[in-house]
Amino acid sequence: MSYLEHYVLTLVKRHAYNHFMDQYIKPSDVHAPKRHWSLIQVLFDGGEGQSSLAIGRWDNRPVLAMRWNGTKDNPLGNPQSRGLPTWFVVPDQHWKQILESEPFRSVHEDALALARSFLEFERVYALTRCPNPKCRDYQKLVLLEYRTRELGAILDKLNGDKLKFYHIVCDGSWKPTKREKDKVMPVLRAAWDDYRQRAKAGVEIPPAEPKR
Numbered sequence: 001m002s003y004l005e006h007y008v009l010t011l012v013k014r015h016a017y018n019h020f021m022d023q024y025i026k027p028s029d030v031h032a033p034k035r036h037w038s039l040i041q042v043l044f045d046g047g048e049g050q051s052s053l054a055i056g057r058w059d060n061r062p063v064l065a066m067r068w069n070g071t072k073d074n075p076l077g078n079p080q081s082r083g084l085p086t087w088f089v090v091p092d093q094h095w096k097q098i099l100e101s102e103p104f105r106s107v108h109e110d111a112l113a114l115a116r117s118f119l120e121f122e123r124v125y126a127l128t129r130c131p132n133p134k135c136r137d138y139q140k141l142v143l144l145e146y147r148t149r150e151l152g153a154i155l156d157k158l159n160g161d162k163l164k165f166y167h168i169v170c171d172g173s174w175k176p177t178k179r180e181k182d183k184v185m186p187v188l189r190a191a192w193d194d195y196r197q198r199a200k201a202g203v204e205i206p207p208a209e210p211k212r
Contacts, residue, residue: 024070024077025085027052032084037065038187040118040125040143043111044104045069053104054087055115060190062118064095095119121148121198124191126184128165128176135170142167144184151192158185 027042036059044053049071056065065087070077076085090098098104099112117123126144130137144165146154157163158181164173165180176184 024048024072024075027054027067027069030067030085030087032081032086037087038127040127041111041114043115044107046103048072051103053098053107055118056087057187058089060187061194062121062124062191063092064090064098064115064119066090066098121191121195124148124151124188126187128180128184130167130170130172131174132167132170132172135167135172137167137169142169146188148191148195151188151195155185155188155192158188 027045028039031037031039038057038060039054040056042052042054044051046052046069048069050069052067052069054065056063058065067085067087068078070085076083079086079088099107099115114125118125124146128142128144129139130142132138142165154163158176161175163176165176166173
């Protein structure tokens with residue numbers, strides 16, 4: 001690469017960075033540290049300089065997470081680590097009080113129901129992408145949902161290549177690729193192992209939900 005090409009590339013990168021940093025980073029774009037954290041859904045985004053709330057997995061455990069959105073002067077917000085925006089994981093004993101607190105009463109009831117079932121181990125969620133080119137959400141994220149009590153059978157089907165993923169938007173189903181299996185399997189297995197440990201330890205587990 002010539003000096004001129006390097007100079008022009010540097011200017012382009014700097015312009016893109018400055019344009020990006022003119023606005024605060026949205027909570028839906030906060031994915032660090034990827035080795036430990038996997039974002040499932042943002043429940044609440046208070047806007048610039050305000051709080052955000054989300055559910056996700058920390059080392060494959062379902063958790064509630066919070067952060068302060070950034071501003072134009074501090075786009076990263078808090079917390080942050082090594083120049084990247086991150087989340088604060090709420091201790092298990094506090095998530096119920098937070099979801100029921102005044103600042104988050106504007107959260108849609110469907111989102112709250114999803115969060116409760118996720119955090120109470122009633123259901124487990126994983127993410128993949130729709131492979132149907134005819135779907136309006138082609139290659140966009142698809143939320144997979146399974147009852148925790150049924151994960152043993154689900155894992156057997158996944159191991160035996162008998163499980164199909166489903167996308168409600170296009171009413172499409174497909175057999176997962178090896179890459180999809182390698183991504184989803186650890187999530188389901190960790191949730192199943194945790195569920196069995198909780199049951200063995202006598203931890204109260206909500207009753208099974210009726211079939212819809």
